[in-house]
Amino acid sequence: xxxxxxxxxREGLRKDTRKGLIxxxxxxxxxxxxxxxxxxxxxxxxxxxxxxxxxxxxxxxxLDTFMxxxxxxxxxx
Amino acid sequence: MTTIDTAxxxxxxxxxxxxxxxxxxxxxxxxGLWLFIFSECFLFAAFLSARYFTTGTERPDDLNQALALGxxxxxxxxxxxxxLAETSIKYDHRRNFLLFTAATIVMGLLFLxxxxxxxxxxxxxxxxxxxxxxxxxxxxxLHAFHVITGLIGLFIVxxxxxxxxxxxxxxxxxxxxxKYWHFVDLAWVLIYPTLYLF
Numbered sequence: 001x002x003x004x005x006x007x008x009x010r011e012g013l014r015k016d017t018r019k020g021l022i023x024x025x026x027x028x029x030x031x032x033x034x035x036x037x038x039x040x041x042x043x044x045x046x047x048x049x050x051x052x053x054x055x056x057x058x059x060x061x062x063l064d065t066f067m068x069x070x071x072x073x074x075x076x077x
Numbered sequence: 078m079t080t081i082d083t084a085x086x087x088x089x090x091x092x093x094x095x096x097x098x099x100x101x102x103x104x105x106x107x108x109g110l111w112l113f114i115f116s117e118c119f120l121f122a123a124f125l126s127a128r129y130f131t132t133g134t135e136r137p138d139d140l141n142q143a144l145a146l147g148x149x150x151x152x153x154x155x156x157x158x159x160x161l162a163e164t165s166i167k168y169d170h171r172r173n174f175l176l177f178t179a180a181t182i183v184m185g186l187l188f189l190x191x192x193x194x195x196x197x198x199x200x201x202x203x204x205x206x207x208x209x210x211x212x213x214x215x216x217x218x219l220h221a222f223h224v225i226t227g228l229i230g231l232f233i234v235x236x237x238x239x240x241x242x243x244x245x246x247x248x249x250x251x252x253x254x255x256k257y258w259h260f261v262d263l264a265w266v267l268i269y270p271t272l273y274l275f
Contacts, residue, residue, distance in 0.1 A: 013168040024157040035146050038274035048275045058266045066160045066259045
């Protein structure tokens with residue numbers, strides 16, 4: 001492996017790791033927000049609608065960042 | 078002379094054809110796994126909707142919210158370490174790959190311990206005979222079963238990794254297991270609010 005290839009690989013690894021950590025950060029933030037809303041406003045009828053966007057956003061982060069769903073139509077990998 | 082010259086060429090041609098024929102394999106593997114995951118979604122969707130159908134958004138007062146948040150955080154962390162394990166092997170960092178895979182396994186086991194405590198508490202406060210309890214035990218049990226199968230996959234990948242399998246050019250085994258592990262995480266992202274928050 002040449003020095004250039006090693007540099008490209010290191011850059012790729014750094015980029016992918018950063019991408020994963022950013023996804024993880026948003027998952028953590030949204031999980032905590034979900035928890036705070038649910039425990040502070042317990043029993044409110046609008047709870048499901050308030051938390052649904054967070055659930056969907058978290059699901060999309062996992063599908064996109066971690067599961068590379070876009071590889072299915074060739075945008076990733 | 079002619080025979081000597083042409084024979085290797087014919088052989089090379091055959092070799093190329095073989096590679097061309099197999100080039101679809103990674104994509105076909107991914108597609109197969111995604112179809113399997115898609116079929117699993119129907120299974121989880123059936124039990125998630127059963128919970129809303131039977132009890133709406135009502136939930137018992139004595140749910141252990143702190144424990145549920147704890148196991149959620151552990152599972153999310155395990156998903157990140159699984160992602161880092163896959164990324165590491167993609168770039169041939171074997172040591173990090175083994176380290177992150179081991180971390181994922183440990184967190185998966187911790188999650189199961191948390192679930193066992195949850196189930197024990199559930200038998201006291203909302204047993205399976207109750208309408209909420211039946212949904213609770215079914216969803217938690219179904220998910221725990223998937224965690225166990227994911228852990229078996231991770232164990233296999235970990236031991237194959239120790240024996241020198243996988244590398245930047247061939248890591249489908251890791252990718253497949255990690256993808257399945259993320260699906261287990263994705264299912265929990267829906268189960269957690271369904272049982273504890275809504």
